[in-house]
Amino acid sequence: MVTKVAPISGWGRYPVEPCELERPERYADLRPFEGGLIVRGQGRSYGDASLNENGRVLLTERVNRLLELDAEKGILRAEAGVTLAEALDVIVPKGWFLPVTPGTKFVSLGGCVAADVHGKNHHCDGSFGDHVLEMEMILADGRRMLCSPAEKPALFWATVGGMGLTGIIGEVALKLTPVQSGHMMVRHHSADNLEQLFQLLEDPATDDRYTVAWLDSLATGQHLGRGIAMFGHHASREELPSGMESSSKPKRSHSIPFDFPAFALNSLSIGAFNALYYSREGRKREPFLSGYDPYFYPLDAIGNWNRLYGKRGFMQYQCVIPGSAAFEGIKTVLEKLSGSRRPSFLAVLKRFGAQGKGLLSFPMAGYTLALDLPIRDEGLFDLLAELDKVVLKHGGRVYLAKDARLSAESFRAMYPRYNDWLKIKKAADPKNIFSSNLSRRLKIAEEAA
Ligand SMILES: Cc1cc2nc3c(=O)[nH]c(=O)nc-3n(C[C@H](O)[C@H](O)[C@H](O)COP(=O)(O)OP(=O)(O)OC[C@H]3O[C@@H](n4cnc5c(N)ncnc54)[C@H](O)[C@@H]3O)c2cc1C
Incomplete structure (x- = not known):
C-alpha cells in the first residue's frame, strides 16, 4: 500500500x-491504523469531515466492487467505495433506482451512509440510512462486524450519520426503489415570494415524490424568497410517449479547466443569472419529461x-429549521444574507420529513436551506456565526457534511443526541482511532479519547 503526503x-x-494518503487496492487491505485515521470516499463533503491534518486518510476509491444485485428483490450489495454513478449504471437498466440520492452521483456508498445523506424525496422516503439493510464494519480493533437495524442497532445508528468516526464502513447492502423508466416527470411552479413558495411546498395538491425549490437569493423586499418549486416522480411506462426508449443515457460532462477569478461571481453576474433562470424555468408550467441524470x-x-x-x-451553509418555526427562521436567514450583500450562487429550499434514527443525522421535520458562498474575506465567517444563532434560536441545526467552521458549543446545542452517540463511539473506539479535522474542531476527539 502506498502512503504519500499531499494537501487535500x-x-x-x-x-x-x-494528509498522509493511503489507497488500499483490495477490500482485505481495509484496516485501521494504530496512529489514527479517517476514511475518505470521493471527498464530496464540503468541509473538513474527510481530512486528517498530518495524519492518515484511508481512500476507498479502489475498494469498489459491486458484489451482488438481486434483481428480483432489488437489493444491491457492494463495497463502500462504489460510487452512486457506478451503481446507477448497473441498476437502472434492471428497473431499479437508488432509494435516496444527493445532488451528485460522484459520492461513495460509504460517504452516503456516514453523512446519512438526504435527497429531494426526504419527506416521502427518509434518508439514506433508512434503506441500508446491513453493512459490514471494520472496527478500531480490526474486527469485522455485521450490523443492521436488528443486529448491533446501537452501532448501526451511531454509524449512520456518524461522519466516519465509529469505524470503517466496508460493505453495504441497500434496498433499491423499483422504476419503470430512466425518465422523470417534472412540473415547475413559480412563486413570487417566500410565503408563496412555502404554500406550494406544503400543498398536497402540488406535492410529488421529489420536491425542491430554487431560490433567487438576491431578491429582497416583497420578493424576498421568490423562486421555483420543482416537483417530480419516476415516469411510468404510460407516461412515456409511444416509441420512446425507457432508458435514459447520462450525458458527458464538461470541466472547468482553471480557477475562476474571485470577482467572476458577483451580485451583478448572479443577479443576471437568477433573473434569467426565474423567468425561463417559471414558464415550464406543463409537466415535462427529463432524463434522471439532468434531473438529479x-x-x-x-x-x-x-x-x-x-x-x-x-x-456551503446548509441548515434545517423545524416545524412551525421554519418560515420565520428561513426568512430571517435570507434577510441577513441579502443584508450582507454576499450573493449566494445557489440557494435551495426543501421540506424534510420526520427525523430518523441516526444519532447525528442532520434531517428533522421542517425546512432546509442550502447556500453556496464564496470565501472572500473573514467577514463571511462572522455572517455564518450570525446565521448559526438564528438557526439555534429556532431549534435547528447545521449539516456536518457541508461544514468547516461550526463551533463545538453550537454543535452540542444543535445535536441533542450527541451524548448518546458519544457513549457508543467510546465503546466501539476507546482509543479514538477514528478522528478527523471535523472531530477535533468540534471537540469530539478530546471527549472521545
Ligand atoms: C454537488 C453536491 C451536491 C450534494 N448534494 C447533497 C444532497 O442533496 N444531500 C446530501 O445529504 N448531501 C449532499 N452532498 C454532500 C455529499 O452527499 C456528502 O458529503 C457525502 O458524504 C459525500 O460522499 P463522499 O463519498 O464524497 O464522502 P467523503 O466526502 O469522502 O466523506 C464524507 C464523510 O463520510 C465518511 N466516510 C466516507 N466513506 C466512509 C467509509 N467507507 N467508512 C466510514 N466513513 C466513511 C468520511 O470519513 C467523512 O466523514 C452534496 C455534495 C456535492 C458536492
Missing part, C-alpha cells in the same frame, strides 16, 4: 490540509464546478 480539501476547497445531477454536467468560486474556495 473537501469539495468547498476550504480548508486545505496536508444538473451540477455533475460541469466537472470541477467548485473552481468557479476561485482559489480561496467556498462554504
Whole structure:
C-alpha cells in the first residue's frame, strides 16, 4: 500500500490540509491504523469531515466492487467505495433506482451512509440510512462486524450519520426503489415570494415524490424568497410517449479547466443569472419529461464546478429549521444574507420529513436551506456565526457534511443526541482511532479519547 503526503480539501476547497494518503487496492487491505485515521470516499463533503491534518486518510476509491444485485428483490450489495454513478449504471437498466440520492452521483456508498445523506424525496422516503439493510464494519480493533437495524442497532445508528468516526464502513447492502423508466416527470411552479413558495411546498395538491425549490437569493423586499418549486416522480411506462426508449443515457460532462477569478461571481453576474433562470424555468408550467441524470445531477454536467468560486474556495451553509418555526427562521436567514450583500450562487429550499434514527443525522421535520458562498474575506465567517444563532434560536441545526467552521458549543446545542452517540463511539473506539479535522474542531476527539 502506498502512503504519500499531499494537501487535500473537501469539495468547498476550504480548508486545505496536508494528509498522509493511503489507497488500499483490495477490500482485505481495509484496516485501521494504530496512529489514527479517517476514511475518505470521493471527498464530496464540503468541509473538513474527510481530512486528517498530518495524519492518515484511508481512500476507498479502489475498494469498489459491486458484489451482488438481486434483481428480483432489488437489493444491491457492494463495497463502500462504489460510487452512486457506478451503481446507477448497473441498476437502472434492471428497473431499479437508488432509494435516496444527493445532488451528485460522484459520492461513495460509504460517504452516503456516514453523512446519512438526504435527497429531494426526504419527506416521502427518509434518508439514506433508512434503506441500508446491513453493512459490514471494520472496527478500531480490526474486527469485522455485521450490523443492521436488528443486529448491533446501537452501532448501526451511531454509524449512520456518524461522519466516519465509529469505524470503517466496508460493505453495504441497500434496498433499491423499483422504476419503470430512466425518465422523470417534472412540473415547475413559480412563486413570487417566500410565503408563496412555502404554500406550494406544503400543498398536497402540488406535492410529488421529489420536491425542491430554487431560490433567487438576491431578491429582497416583497420578493424576498421568490423562486421555483420543482416537483417530480419516476415516469411510468404510460407516461412515456409511444416509441420512446425507457432508458435514459447520462450525458458527458464538461470541466472547468482553471480557477475562476474571485470577482467572476458577483451580485451583478448572479443577479443576471437568477433573473434569467426565474423567468425561463417559471414558464415550464406543463409537466415535462427529463432524463434522471439532468434531473438529479444538473451540477455533475460541469466537472470541477467548485473552481468557479476561485482559489480561496467556498462554504456551503446548509441548515434545517423545524416545524412551525421554519418560515420565520428561513426568512430571517435570507434577510441577513441579502443584508450582507454576499450573493449566494445557489440557494435551495426543501421540506424534510420526520427525523430518523441516526444519532447525528442532520434531517428533522421542517425546512432546509442550502447556500453556496464564496470565501472572500473573514467577514463571511462572522455572517455564518450570525446565521448559526438564528438557526439555534429556532431549534435547528447545521449539516456536518457541508461544514468547516461550526463551533463545538453550537454543535452540542444543535445535536441533542450527541451524548448518546458519544457513549457508543467510546465503546466501539476507546482509543479514538477514528478522528478527523471535523472531530477535533468540534471537540469530539478530546471527549472521545
Ligand atoms: C454537488 C453536491 C451536491 C450534494 N448534494 C447533497 C444532497 O442533496 N444531500 C446530501 O445529504 N448531501 C449532499 N452532498 C454532500 C455529499 O452527499 C456528502 O458529503 C457525502 O458524504 C459525500 O460522499 P463522499 O463519498 O464524497 O464522502 P467523503 O466526502 O469522502 O466523506 C464524507 C464523510 O463520510 C465518511 N466516510 C466516507 N466513506 C466512509 C467509509 N467507507 N467508512 C466510514 N466513513 C466513511 C468520511 O470519513 C467523512 O466523514 C452534496 C455534495 C456535492 C458536492
